[in-house]
Amino acid sequence: MNNSKFLTIVAGALVLSSGGNAQGLNLGASDWFQSKGHYYIIMPPVQIDAGNCLEAKWSPDGKKLLLLVSEPLITGYSNPADIENIFQNPQLALNSTEKAEVWDTISRKMVTLWQGSGELNQFDNYHWLATSKKIYFEIETTELDSNLMPNGDVTTCDLADAASGNVLVLESFSNPRDSSVPGSTVTSYWASSFSPSEGLFVLTGSKSTQPPLGVRPSEKDFQTESTVRDESGAIVRNLPKFDLSSAPDFAWGPNGTDVYGVTQGNKGTNQYYLLQEAGKADKLPNPPALFVAPKELKPFEMQNVPSKLLVATRPGGLYEVRLEGEKPTIQNDALVSVTKIPGELSADFKSIFYNADDSIYLRRIEPCDWAAIQPLVQAEIARLISNAKQIVLSMMMFAGDDNDNLPGAGGWQNSIYPYSKNSSIFDGFVYTPPANLNMDQIAEPASTILGYINGPGGQAVAYTDGHVRWVPQP
Numbered sequence: 001m002n003n004s005k006f007l008t009i010v011a012g013a014l015v016l017s018s019g020g021n022a023q024g025l026n027l028g029a030s031d032w033f034q035s036k037g038h039y040y041i042i043m044p045p046v047q048i049d050a051g052n053c054l055e056a057k058w059s060p061d062g063k064k065l066l067l068l069v070s071e072p073l074i075t076g077y078s079n080p081a082d083i084e085n086i087f088q089n090p091q092l093a094l095n096s097t098e099k100a101e102v103w104d105t106i107s108r109k110m111v112t113l114w115q116g117s118g119e120l121n122q123f124d125n126y127h128w129l130a131t132s133k134k135i136y137f138e139i140e141t142t143e144l145d146s147n148l149m150p151n152g153d154v155t156t157c158d159l160a161d162a163a164s165g166n167v168l169v170l171e172s173f174s175n176p177r178d179s180s181v182p183g184s185t186v187t188s189y190w191a192s193s194f195s196p197s198e199g200l201f202v203l204t205g206s207k208s209t210q211p212p213l214g215v216r217p218s219e220k221d222f223q224t225e226s227t228v229r230d231e232s233g234a235i236v237r238n239l240p241k242f243d244l245s246s247a248p249d250f251a252w253g254p255n256g257t258d259v260y261g262v263t264q265g266n267k268g269t270n271q272y273y274l275l276q277e278a279g280k281a282d283k284l285p286n287p288p289a290l291f292v293a294p295k296e297l298k299p300f301e302m303q304n305v306p307s308k309l310l311v312a313t314r315p316g317g318l319y320e321v322r323l324e325g326e327k328p329t330i331q332n333d334a335l336v337s338v339t340k341i342p343g344e345l346s347a348d349f350k351s352i353f354y355n356a357d358d359s360i361y362l363r364r365i366e367p368c369d370w371a372a373i374q375p376l377v378q379a380e381i382a383r384l385i386s387n388a389k390q391i392v393l394s395m396m397m398f399a400g401d402d403n404d405n406l407p408g409a410g411g412w413q414n415s416i417y418p419y420s421k422n423s424s425i426f427d428g429f430v431y432t433p434p435a436n437l438n439m440d441q442i443a444e445p446a447s448t449i450l451g452y453i454n455g456p457g458g459q460a461v462a463y464t465d466g467h468v469r470w471v472p473q474p
Contacts, residue, residue, distance in 0.1 A: 029380030029456065030335035032373050035325025041368050042323065042334045042352075045361040048103045048110070053360045056353055059132040062346030064162055065103045065353060066135060067360060068123060098123060100137065102162045105351055105362065113160040113167060114139065125190060130256070131199040134231045135160045136191050157189050157203065159233045168233045170203060182212045192226070192249070196291050197256030199231030202239070226250075228259060239275045250275075252291040260288055309352070311342040321354055323365065336363060377456045384453045384460040385468050387425040392450055392462040394419035399439050406437040406450075406464075428453045439464065 031042045048065070055068040100113040100123050113135065114123060126137035140155045157171040171189040179186045185207055192204040204226040226239040239259060249262040251272070261273040261281055272288055273281035310322040310333060321336040321343040336343055336352055343354035353362050394416040399406050407415035412433075413426045431451040434442055442448050445464035452459040458472040 027376060029376050029383070032368075032376055033323060033325045033332060033334040034373075035332075039368050039370060039373050040323075040325075040334070041366050041372060042336060043364040043366055045337070045363050047359055048353075048362050049101070049360045051357070051359045053355060053358055056344070056355070056360050057126070057128070058344060058346045058353075059128050059162065060130055060347055061132040062348035062350060063105050064132060065105070065360070065362070066126065066128070066162075067099075067101045067103060068126075069099045069101060071097045071099070100126070100135075100160075102135070102165075103360075103362075104163075105346075105364075111163065111165040113137075113162075113165050114158070116141070127191060127194055127201075129199045129201065129231050130195055130197055131231055133162060134199065135162055136194075136201060138190065155189075157191065159229075159231070170229070170233050171205065180210060182210050185209045193252065193259075195252050195256045200236065200257065201229055202226050202250050202259060203229050240281050251288075254289050254291050256291060260284075260290065309343065309345050314338060321352075323352065337361070380456055381458075381460070381470055384428075384455045385470060387427075388429065388451070388453050388460040388462040388468045389466075390420055390422070390425050391416070391429055392464075392466055392468060395450065396439075396466055404439045406433055406439060408437065409433050430454075434464065 033040055049067055049069060052071050053067055053069050057066045097115060098121055099115045102111045102113060122140040124138050126135060128135055136159055138155060138157050140153055142153045154174045156169050158167050158169055160167045173187040173189060175186050176184050187207050189203060189205040191201050193202040204224060206224045208222045228236040230236050251260045251262055259275045261275050263271050272284045274284060275281050308324050310324050312320045314320050318338050319342045320338050322333045323336060324333040337354045337356060339354045339356045341355035343352050345352050350365050351362055353360055395406055397419040398416050409431060412431050417423060429451055432449055434448055442464050448464040450462045450464050452461045458470055460468055461471045462468045
C-alpha cells in the first residue's frame, strides 16, 4: 500500500491524506514548483466575485481582499467591456451599482462595506489600516442636476469594519460649485498618513476662503488642522499647527505612534517637527529616526512559501503571471494565469489573486510532498515526449515528399503542419537541424539530435531516425 501523502479537497478545505496520488484536484503540469527542496501546489482558482471588478487590494495580513465592483444595470451596457462608458457618459451611472466588498479568505465570506446607486458615487483614497481590521475610504457624491444639490458635491471620510461591514462617518463636507466667488469657503478632509505598524492615521482638514477681488490671499485665509485617529475613529490627540502656508506632510517614528511634521526648507532639504499633544511643534536640529521597515527577508527565510511573482507581457495586451521558486531544479515556476491585469501576492505569501474577464480569482499556495507532485511530473513528461514524437515523424514525412530533405530552420512549423495537423505540439520545441538537411547524408541518424523540448527535470530529445527519449538534467 502506498502511504505517501496526497492532496484532496473535502468540503472546500485542503486535507492531507494517505493512500495514493492526487485526487479531486484539477491540476496540471504548470500548477506546481519547487524551491529549496520544498514543493508547492497552486490550488485551482476560485472566483470570489460576480464580475465587473475594477480593483482589488490585499489587507496587510494577507487574509482579506478589498474589491471595488461596478455593475451596469441598463439595457445594452451589461457587458464588462462597456464599464468605461459610465465614465464617458455620466448619465449611464444613474442605472449602475457600485460596491466595495471584502472577501475573507479564512471564513470564505463576502461582506459589503458600501454600495451606491442612483447618483454618481466615487469610492476613492481607500487604505487598509495596519491591523487589517479597518479600511479608510472617501465617498464623493455628485448630483447630475445642480438644483438637487445647490451647495455642490458631498464628500465623506469613512472608516469601515472589514469583518462586519459597519461604516463610521468621520467627516462630511460639501463645497460650492463656484469657489471663485469672494467670501466662498472650500473645505476638505483627507487621511494624510497611516502608521505602518499600528491602527493609527492622521486625518487632516483644511479651509480656504476666497478673498475679495484684487486682494491677495493671506495666511488667515488658509487654515489646517490635523488629528491622530485610532481604528475606532476616536481622536487620540490633536496635532499642533506648525505651518499655515500649506497642508503638512507627516512621517511616523519607529514605534509607529510618534508623528513628525515635514516641511521643505529654502535649500530644498526637509525640516522635521515632533508634533506633541499640546504646545508648539518642536523643531528638530537633525532628522529623526523615522519608521523603517525591518530588513526585508526573502519569503523562504521566513517560511516555506514562494519567493516572488513574475509577470511577462503577451500579445494582445495580456499578462502571464507566474510564481517563481529559488533556482531551476526540477521546476522553478508555476503558471498562475494569463490575464488582463497582473496578479498580486498576499502579504503572507499564501494566496494570489488575478483579474480575468473583470472577475477576481483566488488561488491558494499549499506546501506538499513529492508524492503529490510525481503524477503531474510523469504526465507532463509523457505529454512532451508525445509532442516531440509527433514533430519528428512529421518531419520525416515531409522529407519523404521532398527528396529526403528535412525542413529548414526558418518556418519549419509551416512546413510540417500539413502532416501534423496540430500546431499546439510545436510549443517549446527547439529545432536543431543538422548541417546537411538530406537524411541520406546523415551518417548516424540514431545519435543525431533533431530537436528537444525542455520539461520538468530534463528534456524530451528527438533524433533523426524518429525515436524520442527523455534525458534527465544532470
